[in-house]
Amino acid sequence: MRTRLRTRLAQRTAQHTQCGPNRSPNRISPLAIDSRRRLPLYIMSESPNWSNPLRDSRDLRLPRIAGPCSLVIFGVTGDLAQKKLLPAVYDLANRGLLPPSFGLTGFARRDWTQERFIEFVKAAVQAHCRTPFKESTWRNLAAGIRFVQGTFDDPEAFERLSATVQELDRDRGTQGNHAFYMSVPPRAFPQVAKQLAASGLSRSSEGAWRRVIIEKPFGHDLASAKELDSVVSEVFDPSSVFRIDHYLGKETVQNLLALRFANAMYEPIWNANYVDHVQITMAEDIGIGGRAGYYDGIGAARDVIQNHLLQLMALTAMEEPVSFTAKDLTAEKTKVLSAVRLPKDLAANTARGQYAKGWQGSHEVVGYLEEKGIDPKSTTETYAAIRLDIDTRRWAGVPFYLRCGKRLGKRVTEIAVVFKRAPHLPFEQTAVRELGKNAIVIRVQPDEGVTMRFGAKVPGGSTMEVRDVNMDFSYGRSFTENSPEAYERLILDVLLGDPPLFPTTEEVNLSWEILDPIEQFWSTLGQPQAYRAGTWGPAQADEMLARDGRHWRMP
Structure with a gap:
């Protein structure tokens, strides 16, 4: 199996690295080794004429890897960012799903130095990450971490953010691809969106993308949802707006x-x-x-x-x-x-x-x-x-x-x-007094799995006594793979531009x-x-x- 996968990967890589008018042999390079399959992982560029060989939809066993990009988190000092977003970014990096040319920028009011912010991120990661903490992964990730101090009503703060994003393009090779995560109260969405537009941060250059991630709730009623959508749509193309529902x-x-x-x-x-x-x-x-x-x-x-x-x-x-x-x-x-x-x-x-x-x-x-x-x-x-x-x-x-x-x-x-209920019960009334309705129960959290509830005969006895029993399936006991956190999947989907x-x-x-x-x-x-x-x-x-x-x- 490993030999066949390596052969297929080599063939696919060779096809994608041939020189031609729309291809360059420098567009793909080894990134790491997938610890489970011992296969090389590759960086992909989101150029319109370039595709990642590992994202071929015909082979779902191969991992999806984000291309050069950065993530900007507004409200980065809040609980959501500390407990979910920052650990999810680290776990993606630890799984080899983020490229070396990845940047992470935090935007918040606190008067922090960049070094202080990096310490904050590290503490959040160590406290809440799902995968083992590795110094090598952390060093690679920390090299791309930046911090911008400011408030949402300060145009100069967004100018500093724009300069930081350009620095990441220049020094980290993020190639103009940036996602903006609004981990802020809903009332702040329109203000942040307008500041992104005024500072030019929402505008994509040729061959690059800008995307916005909005946490729920999206409005507080239909009228406010439509108003918010109107504001956001003026700043970002509708295809670049990702509304997060972590469930x-x-x-x-x-x-x-x-x-x-x-x-x-x-x-x-x-x-x-x-x-x-x-x-x-x-x-x-x-x-x-x-x-x-x-x-x-x-x-x-x-x-x-x-x-x-x-x-x-x-x-x-x-x-x-x-x-x-x-x-x-x-x-x-x-x-x-x-x-x-x-x-x-x-x-x-x-x-x-x-x-x-x-x-x-x-x-x-x-x-x-x-x-x-x-x-x-x-x-x-x-x-x-x-x-x-x-x-x-x-x-x-x-x-x-x-x-x-x-x-x-x-x-x-x-x-x-x-x-x-079953349309006909050929049992004595006393034998089925506890019999209920069949059910299929999908457990979303905390013990993920499926339970089927049905009637079964009680062992022994001379009568047909039927009792409700459960047949249980648990993901944790049935699969050796660890399930990624919801935010890992969703953040990666945003960086890949995959909206299902x-x-x-x-x-x-x-x-x-x-x-x-x-x-x-x-x-x-x-x-x-x-x-x-x-x-x-x-x-x-x-x-x-x-x-x-x-x-x-x-x-």
Whole structure:
């Protein structure tokens, strides 16, 4: 196998390094050795007439490697950058997926020297990196690290940033390819975008690219999302705008597509003929932490349902795409979101709550209104549950229940496809009193995997006693490969210009069209219903399903 791969690689490299009007033998050079396959890794240039031989779509075993480029992070001193973004960049470098000609620039208000910033990055990497820390990898990465001090309203700071980017082009060979990551509050997006335009940083030169990465939420309602999209589109080409939803970068979410479309046993029953309902849950056992300034006024539905859960619903309900390209995946997800119908009675089919003081494990915790920085009269919900219907042939009559919340019983994100009861049960009533509905549960986090729930005969005895049992598949136990963090996958996709995992403008707008009427209705209700910390939400949410003769799964 290794010999065949080396031969194929050598042939492909020879083809791409032939001299000609559009090729240069200097465009490709060995970078490192892949420790798993012992194959040379190569740098690729994003020139229109140049392609990386290791990115040939016909051979998915070969790694995708970013070309010369840099990443600029706004808000680089925040929690997201420290715990996710900076470690992800290091892990990509450690896996040989970033070129030697890579630069990393931090933009923040702190009055730091470049040396102080490099120490900060190293500390964040050592504390949170997924792969082993190696001094050789760190030295190569640190040589391309820069820091720019400034505020978003300071044009001179962006001029300094422009000079830094040009320095990286000159000294690191980043070739004019730069991505700008907005790890900042949503209200700062338009200001940063306009500063990038005014300083010329958003303009691409011939054969190079500029891209912008925007963290969710993209707006706080449909009107603000459209306004923000208008501002960003004036600065960057729509194809250069990447809206991050880190849930779409999780291996389990991507494997949902494999579960559905690579296995003949599931797709025939993935429809209203067999499915009773679908539950999508994102539960957190933590409170708001230090996010009071962001969270209050946003709430659980805007924070989680509008992006994460509606995207999970779209992937669960969509038809099989023609291919897994961005265009075809988006087309199918958009059809689902376009077909969503809200219930007529929002009072009966939605629920919202606010955690009160209670016990989280062995620790007593305060309620939301007692959290530091929260208005004691706040009506922001920390729990939200809604019922949605999808008016398509496949899903007509199947309700989708979405719920999320903080300070719940445990941390878990899952998609549960619950099936109808068997039409005929030739067993005594006493023998099946515990028998429930079959279910396929896709566990997104923390224990990624799939559980199938079905009825089985209890061993022994003279009667046919049937009991519900679980058959469990865990990614961690089934594969020796370590799953990369979601941000590793997504950052690499941005640097490669590969957009399948990023929501489009249309998807974002359709999601707000679904949520806005619910938020408007809730705004007339006053205080959310309280629920004790460590429980599974307000009684209102249980009543919502009870009206339909159903109940929430206990993860």
